[in-house]
Amino acid sequence: MFALPLNSQNLPYPDPIHPIVVHFVIAMVCFSFICDLVGYFSRNPRLFEVGFWNIFVAAIAIFVAIIFGQFEAGLAQVYPAVQPTLNFHTVMGWSLGAIIAAVTAWRFVIRNRNPLKVPPTYLGIATFLICLVFLQVYLGSKLFWVYGLHVKPVVEAMKQGASP
Template sequence: MFKYLPPLNEHNLPYPDTIHPIVVHFVIAMVLFAVLCDFIAYFTKNSRLYEVSWWNLAFATVSIFIAVIFGQVEAGLAEPYGNSNAILNIHTLLGWSLSGLVAAVTGWRYVIRSQSRPQLPIPYLVASVMLVGLVLFQTYLGDLLVWVYGLHSVPVVEATREGGVL
């Protein structure tokens, strides 16, 4: 069965480079921009920004599931060492949780949108701020995995293959 799988490259991946960071940066930008638009619309009473926010959340919801799928594949092919294993586990758990939370907030936003309310309720705005906090924490964990521990970077993959990293 394994002979039908593509060989792993110098990044320990079956494709040229990591895809998860590309998709996840798209999600991060859309969630942050959606919340920013909601707050600007709330204070300026510009209802067109609510539409911008809604569509950003809708596309972020679809995109986060794609990011989680590629994140699972790439986490499974990573060879974590030391503390990176614990950070990767937390990052994975929070990624799955965030996919559900983003979907729930988008659903809530859809209900509010379908009621044609002139303004968003305060509890929704509070939940949006909490969502931003979780997204920023998740981004921090991902940065640690890439920039501190170097998962899927060529030098770390080579050192792991040679037995230099435990």
């Protein structure tokens, strides 16, 4: 069996890729929401186009983030205290992937029917989506900053047999 050597972060490549891609997704979902909200109140349809393309690209990129998240979670030094947060983060990640894909499909239908308007119902659902994204950000931050997944000192301590 072929195995890649792991570095000091317990990864086969220099830095975790999941956070890089996921921050891109977070920014695009938030920017899409802001564009749609400002476009709605300012009646500027050009912002709706920007909002649509941001959510469209985010809908693709989130699955790249999920794939790297799953891979990197599998390589993480997981100890019992981490497991519930990691499990919830994983379920939320897959759920957000499905929700963002569904919202994007709905946004595509809205755009095709009338590119000059976005209904208030969509903005309500998008607000809920932003809340879910913020919850996911909290969970991911907790995995890194509190539990130290893929953080060099924690990885080294776990390799030496330390238990948190």
